[in-house]
Amino acid sequence: EAGVAQSPRYKIIEKRQSVAFWCNPISGHATLYWYQQILGQGPKLLIQFQNNGVVDDSQLPKDRFSAERLKGVDSTLKIQPAKLEDSAVYLCASSLVGGQGANYGYTFGSGTRLTVV
Amino acid sequence: EDKVVQSPLSLVVHEGDTVTLNCSYEVTNFRSLLWYKQEKKAPTFLFMLTSSGIEKKSGRLSSILDKKELFSILNITATQTGDSAIYLCAVGNNYGQNFVFGPGTRLSVLP
Numbered sequence: 001e002a003g004v005a006q007s008p009r010y011k012i013i014e015k016r017q018s019v020a021f022w023c024n025p026i027s028g029h030a031t032l033y034w035y036q037q038i039l040g041q042g043p044k045l046l047i048q049f050q051n052n053g054v055v056d057d058s059q060l061p062k063d064r065f066s067a068e069r070l071k072g073v074d075s076t077l078k079i080q081p082a083k084l085e086d087s088a089v090y091l092c093a094s095s096l097v098g099g100q101g102a103n104y105g106y107t108f109g110s111g112t113r114l115t116v117v
Numbered sequence: 118e119d120k121v122v123q124s125p126l127s128l129v130v131h132e133g134d135t136v137t138l139n140c141s142y143e144v145t146n147f148r149s150l151l152w153y154k155q156e157k158k159a160p161t162f163l164f165m166l167t168s169s170g171i172e173k174k175s176g177r178l179s180s181i182l183d184k185k186e187l188f189s190i191l192n193i194t195a196t197q198t199g200d201s202a203i204y205l206c207a208v209g210n211n212y213g214q215n216f217v218f219g220p221g222t223r224l225s226v227l228p
Contacts, residue, residue: 004159033215042121042205042218043160056215089158111158 002026004109006092012115018080021112025073025094031055033106034067034077035091043091049075082116089113119144121208121219129225134196138222140206141188150189151216152180153205160205163191196226 005024013019025032031050035043046065048056051072060067064083069075079086095106120143130136142150149167153160164173166182166189173180177196182189193200203223207216 035218040220042207042220044218045215048215091159107162108153108159113158 004092004094004107006090006109006112008112009110010113010115012117013082015084015116016081018078019082019114020076020078021090021092021114023075023077023092023109025075025092026107029094029096029107030072031095031106032069032075033093033095034075035093035108036088037091037111038088046077046090079114082114084116087114087116119208119210119217121206121217123204123206123219123222125222126220127223127225129227130196131227132197134226135192135194136196136224138191138193138204138206138224139188140190140219142206142208142219143187144208144210144217146211147184147187148209148211150182151207151209152189152191153207155203155205155221156201163204193224196224198226198228200224201226 004026007022011019033048034046036046037043046060047067049069052069065079067077089111091111092109093106122141124139149165151165152163154163164180169182169184177194180189180191191204201224203221205221206219209216
């Protein structure tokens with residue numbers, strides 16, 4: 001089966017510019033996650049979608065970050081305006097189902113490395 | 118707030134050595150613990166642990182969970198240079214399917 005696809009792989013922007021990342025999950029996976037991984041740290045959840053609805057966005061900095069998952073398949077994550085501290089790898093992951101009772105982990109994409117200068 | 122701690126944060130060994138990586142956690146209503154290997158960008162799944170005392174094995178890697186003492190270990194025997202990576206531990210609770218990740222252990226295996 002094809003994996004989780006993300007693009008672009010790398011992005012360098014100046015602070016205060018905007019940027020968007022794209023994710024295509026594994027076919028049939030209802031749940032999609034965006035994680036931010038700052039160098040030297042573990043991934044931190046930004047937002048979790050179940051189909052096209054948001055399950056958890058409690059750690060998403062909503063003043064500058066936004067995400068959508070139209071039609072419950074692909075997703076985009078946007079940062080506007082970017083700050084230096086947004087430099088990180090942005091990982092997308094997907095799984096078959098979400099919520100209580102699920103008994104497996106999920107599959108990550110290769111990520112997008114963002115550098116804000 | 119759920120919390121995952123890993124130790125050591127960094128480890129350098131020589132090929133053939135055996136290593137033990139540690140993961141301790143505090144989580145409300147624990148459901149499962151995952152181990153991932155991250156070589157470049159995408160973490161790849163290694164193990165999922167839900168029950169205490171049952172060892173999971175895959176080749177030279179093995180892992181076990183202690184739900185009473187709230188920790189897990191990941192063992193790698195006869196290490197190879199290809200084992201060099203960051204090993205991430207993540208814990209999930211019964212309230213949802215997202216997982217809280219630890220900071221990872223960076224393992225370097227020298228020839």
